[in-house]
Amino acid sequence: MTEATTTTRPVLREINDMTGSLAQRVYQSLKEAIMTLELPPGTVLRKGEICSQLGVSRSPATEALTRLAADGLVDVVPQSATRVSYFSMSEIREGAFLREALELAAVEKVARECTAEQLAQLTRSLRLQTLLVEDEDYAGFYEADEDLHHMIMAFTGYARVGTFAATAWLQVDRARQLLLPTPGRILETVEEHRAVIDAIRAGDPEGARHAMQHHLSKLIVKLEPLEQEQPALFRPLPA
Amino acid sequence: MTEATTTTRPVLREINDMTGSLAQRVYQSLKEAIMTLELPPGTVLRKGEICSQLGVSRSPATEALTRLAADGLVDVVPQSATRVSYFSMSEIREGAFLREALELAAVEKVARECTAEQLAQLTRSLRLQTLLVEDEDYAGFYEADEDLHHMIMAFTGYARVGTFAATAWLQVDRARQLLLPTPGRILETVEEHRAVIDAIRAGDPEGARHAMQHHLSKLIVKLEPLEQEQPALFRPLPA
DNA sequence: CTGAGTCAACTAACATGTTAGTACACCAGG
DNA sequence: CCTGGTGTACTAACATGTTAGTTGACTCAG
Incomplete structure (x- = not known):
């Protein structure tokens, strides 16, 4: 009764239905x-x-x-x-910087050498996103959003770019869990994606770069206030 | 006498004089x-x-x-x-792509917000390189070269950018061991470094970007022929 | 009441024992 | 001679035993 049970709870997903070592x-x-x-x-x-x-x-x-x-x-x-590890705004900014560097380079390359089939896939993803927004399926949209970004990085033909970006993005993605999706923002997001894909279609690397940069810059703005809102999640001592 | 000794030789550096776990x-x-x-x-x-x-x-x-x-x-x-692991030209290209993405982003940022002290350090490094070239100290130059690149990434204020770049660069750096430094190339290198630093000094992010891109593009050209020259080091089976 | 010093309990780090999957040599059959 | 199956030797992967460093509570002097 009086024992101080700390963290012994079924927090971890069962590993039996997983693959690998x-x-x-x-x-x-x-x-x-x-x-x-x-x-x-x-x-x-x-x-x-x-x-x-x-x-x-x-x-x-x-x-x-x-x-x-x-x-x-x-x-x-x-x-x-x-x-x-605790959140750290500087690490989040750093993750965003790294991801931006990689994704801008990727989208630039893709805009330069994208095949018709790849372009079709991107367009298909965009259409799916439109549908999911209409259905107000936020979880589904979140997934489609990620898919689009992964797709662009995969289309560079470099397998590890996605892995690297994912690792760089970890801190950002974790912090993103704290943001609630708003209908307005999601509509904007779709339009930003559209701008990126339009530039890719036009074979305009510079334009694709800028469209992507504009898109990515939106997120970090949303993340910045978190340090004030949820100080408990941030490093107590900036060791 | 007849025993087939395989790889049991003092290839590894002694670990006693090292630090950490x-x-x-x-x-x-x-x-x-x-x-x-x-x-x-x-x-x-x-x-x-x-x-x-x-x-x-x-x-x-x-x-x-x-x-x-x-x-x-x-x-x-x-x-x-x-x-x-065997060399793989596609992995080397990929490493170069990643490193370029990171380093271009870094140099762009540094050109935008470099302090006087930092600029002085960069200039100092360049002067040192000039001296090392005159002395034909290739090993020293190699080190100074790496220092300059690390410096630029450190000046972004993001600690992990350097770590990431180093990891991305591993395959490239390993392949680079096969290249012999030539006096002509080293002179060119110094000039390319100078162009980068000049652009940083001028506070010209776009110019610094292009100067760095030009600089980095030189290396991959040198690496491409390696696959023909040393096929034994490359993946026998492109699994 | 407060501070330094001591000590016991707990942890990660390291060492070693055990299991099971792989690959290669050998052999039987074609 | 070549092909397919079998068995053994070897390896990484997993389990468990041991060591040593850290932390925090307790003690006791000031």
Whole structure:
């Protein structure tokens, strides 16, 4: 009764229905929970808890934590503790900067050498987005939005660009969970996407670049106030 | 006498004089050997050998290999073997693309908001390069060259940009070991650096961007012929 | 009441034992 | 000679035991 139960709850997704090595699965499970804020910043991750909750030994758990540390999603205090990393506005800005650099380069390249089939896929995605907005299906729109961006990066022909961008984007994406989608913003988003795709269709790299830059600049503006609104999620000590 | 000694040689740098955790040190040691081609592509890395050569147990060795796999420097065949990854021209092009994207964004930002002190540091680096060229100190020049690029990325104020760029650049940097520095090229390099810094000094982001793009484009041209010249180092099977 | 010093409990880091998947050599059959 | 199956040796992946560094609570002097 009086015991102070801390974090021993079914927060982690079951790993049995996942694919890959155990370490890979544990990593995915933890990453998901961190990104959705089910494991909020500051949460202490104990190897023992992870092992018992997911039913694995310490080896895969250790590897998972190592990878999360590399991603910057957890902070390891040697010999002491591992915590979910706090938000940091400077890291969020940095992530946005990196993502912008990569995505602008990508869209520029795609505008220069996009095939008809690829263009058709982009156009199809845009039409889907329009439909989802009409249906007010926010979750679906969110997914279609991400798909479009992934598509553009995939069309560069460089497989790892997407991976890199995703890693760079982690801090931004996590913070984005705190933003509520508004109908007005979503309509704007579709129009911004349209501008990007129009420029790609026109084979206008410079135009595509600017359209994408305009699109991406909208997000960071929304994120900036978070530090004031949710100070608890941000680094208590800017160590 | 007749025994076929494979790879059991003092290829790895001693880890005792290094800092950080054992895993970190093993990682550094292996990475260094791979990047300098002392461990050429295709070399099989056995945990056991690494352990005995460096005098550590399998845990830190495993973590090191995991990180190298994440860097794309080794290919792990599950349950079977871990090999130093082969060169791949498409991966090299991809690395160059990523690095260009990041460095152009960086130099653009720096040109926009560079302080007097930072500009002085850049100018100093350029002067040093001039001296090193006169002395025909190629190794020193190589280092000064890298310093300049790191400096520019550091001046963005974003700590991880450099880390990201370094990771993206790994394949390119490894391939670069095969290029012999020529006096003519080095003189050109200094001039290209000068153009970049001049544009930064002038507060001309667009100009700095183009100067840097011109500079970076020179390298990939030199790398392209390598696939024909050293086919053994490239992927035998484009799996 | 407050501060430094001590110590016990807990953790990550490291070492080692165990399991299971892979690849290669060998052999039987065509 | 070549092909397909089988078995063994070897590896990474996983589990578990051990060590050593950190933290925070407790003690006791000021």
